[in-house]
Amino acid sequence: MSAFSAINEEREIDRDEYPPGVEPQPTWCPGCGDFSVLKALKQALPEVGRTPEETLLCTGIGCSGKLNSYLDTYGFHTLHGRSLPVARAAKLANPGLEVIAAGGDGDGYGIGAGHFIHSARENHDMTYIVFNNEIFGLTKGQTSPTSPKGHKSKTQPSGSAKQPLKPLSLALKAGASYVARTAAVNPNQAKEILIEAIEHDGFAHVDFLTQCPTWNKDARQYVPYIDVNDSDEYDFDKTDSVEAAQMMHETEEALHEGKVLTGRYYVDEDRPSYGQEKRALGEMPEEPLAERYWDDDYEWERSHDLFLDKHA
């Protein structure tokens, strides 16, 4: 019998398990795009049949890091930029958990960029939501890795000399097997994309455009947006990495020219997840490791019986 009976429970999920009203009230500013991520996640999780107790939401630091303060799942509010390594290990330790990591653009594309690249490369079976508002919000409006070139702030008084980082392209090149962009102003698409990302068996990166009404007034509210999968203007095959790369490039260039493009950019259903790869190599047990500590019949190995002969 599992010690974690919330995992893979066969039951209908009541939407009220993710109550629409939240207590305590989020500390985000009125009009903040972060509310939309919370709302979309609360809708997506019951739709994919995931209960709060089988879900672990790991966040970084910043306004986005407070996401798990307002979602009634298991949560780990980690360090600035470090949600991914914590989340990866929890997934390896207990693969039955639905693991979601989330953070902002400074968190994921700046201080935690190394973890982003390597988590995508390894293709861990998890969802990574980046609240991309092109600014550092909680520290009061500094230029971020995705701020456009020339962006002026208190720490870049003459305007940023740096090209903005291109998160979709980066995720694809690093090896993510699902890459999408959605926007806070597009709740239906956001929910659908999160559902797909959670159900995807691999590293699903969702760049979530979340307007910051307080510190990034220059940026528009990411409207009007165009869904590249629905628009007649764009025609590309999201399962083809070359076409996906081209579409991402166009999207990332267009953002700062006033054109908000969103949608699913890359989907590779065939690539095995990291857990599958490790199990195939015999480097990860078939049964969740976390269960073993609760198995009274398990005969724990001793170094004395297994490894000492070669020292004699």
Add this chain to the structure above:
Amino acid sequence: MTDEELIWRISGGSGDGIASTSQNFAKALMRSGLDVFTHRHYPSRIRGGHTYTEIRAASEPVKSRGDGYNFLLALGDSFARNPQEEALYGNEEIKPLSENLDELREGGVIVYDEGLLDASEIPDFDERAEENGWHVYPLDLRGLAREQGREVMRNTAGVGATCALIGMELSYVEDLMRDAMPEKILEPNLEILNIAYEQVLDEHDVDAHDVKIPTGEHEEEQLLMSGSDAIAYGAIDEGCRFISGYPMTPWTEVFTIMCQNLPKLGGISEQVEDEIAAAALAVGASHAGVKAMSGSSGGGFALMSEPLGLAEMTETPVVLLEAMRAGPSTGMPTKPEQSDLEHVLYTSQGDSQRVVLAPGTVEEAYEQSRLAFRIAYEYQIPVVLLYDQKLGGELMNVPRAAFDQDPNPDLYHTLTEEELADQPHSPDGKFHRFQHDVENGVTPRSLPGQKGGRYLASGNEHDPTGHISESPDNRVAQIDRRAQKLAAIRADLDTESTQSHHGPEDADYGIMTFGSQQGTVEEAVDVLNDAGHSVKSLGVSDMLPFPSEEVEAFIESVDEVLVVEMTASGQFRGLVQKNLGRHGEKLSSLLKYNGNPFEPAEIVDGFEAVIIEDGMDDPAHQTTFVPAAGD
């Protein structure tokens, strides 16, 4: 003392098989019934450079590398660079012979490979040999090996020659080769071993010198093991089945052993992008309910500073290793030092809490690796096991029985779903993971995936459900509760001291040290008492929480204390004074930070100069003396 102990040094270049040859020979000596202890000296490069390993063997227990050595086997360095004398690194080709002469004892034996080394390139070699009574045997080891078609097997020829010269039966070495070598290379190696052995017996007077193998017998089965082996096995026996890391010398040794063994145990090892990730993964795995560890050496451990604080704040059990090497910065990657002590004690922001243990011997490394996991999981706190390149890499014999212990996979204070149902919850169903008033400060935890256990783990200060809180009352309650754990751990550790006491209890003087210098200090104490001094020693393992009562009693019981450590700034002495708040006038320091560990004689000389003669004007060796306050 040449009739009582053999200290055999094999020298050559990195990549010449010095390590494997010496490991096999050490095991052969152990199997012959002797106690053994090895010491490695190697540069931070893949090929070439001055490398040696020493094996000390005696019929009595040996706890250190000893003083100097008495048998040199100098092989060629196949990868020597800069053969010109004016080059930055000098003439490397001759170094296996030239660099090893200063520490060779009078009457010692030199075997060198004349196929690769030319002693006439060393100034005054013959004069020095005569002055010191060295017995020199130039042998064409390379030629001998080449005749058998395998030039690289000249190491084996050297071992054969050694056996002939010290009067050791070949059978111990032959048995080991059969155990360790694949069929293809076994036969030619055995042949070369025997030919070299016979040739030396036939052509040389092997009784011209006094360096002979001692005889001994073990009462119980012995194992040849390093501190790194012992730490890894301790972790495995404590149910650790997850390790994450990034390669760095010398921590890589434990990481490698775990990566090779964990898959056989259905465990998981992860080599990741950096040490921040490594420590964060260990925290994540432990949070999900698996016994987990990570670790690094100085610079890599610096990157773990923030995850270490996160583990403390979220009360996630985790064991981190810190394998010290000479710093600051990249320092000297392959050389031992103990100067990361303060780094490990104090790194990470805020009033953060951790436990730091510093084992002194291979056997203690096993015991304290297990203890680290027990404390981490029982008290939900990060525990750092602090050791160094010396303890990690040196091999010594330990009784097999020391490892014949029950495994302990216990997660401690982790609730079942049934137990969770009876715990306090908020109206929204959140479990009170961080309750204020609990015994010893430990509040039981749930694991993600359990019914009825939802909570938020946060690096922010938090209320009982884990929710971020800046309420002053809650803040004080949580800080005080977490601090309470340290006091409880101190009381727990005091039930069975991990400190090592040595020498007569009523001695007049004391020597204190921590970690890997313990064995060397204890040998020095024996020498001093034999010479008529009255000295005892204390090797401290608990760095944090500090065993103040035990250390206080030790210092109170003697007139003066010499504190021995491999740091330049007397960090351990500072820690003692910080914890006891006094005794500055009683503690003087003997420091060494030249990249080599202490030899017993350096401590003997230091003690006599500092304590007996009241100050060291002209420090012997490369040690440094810092007087007690007021002196």
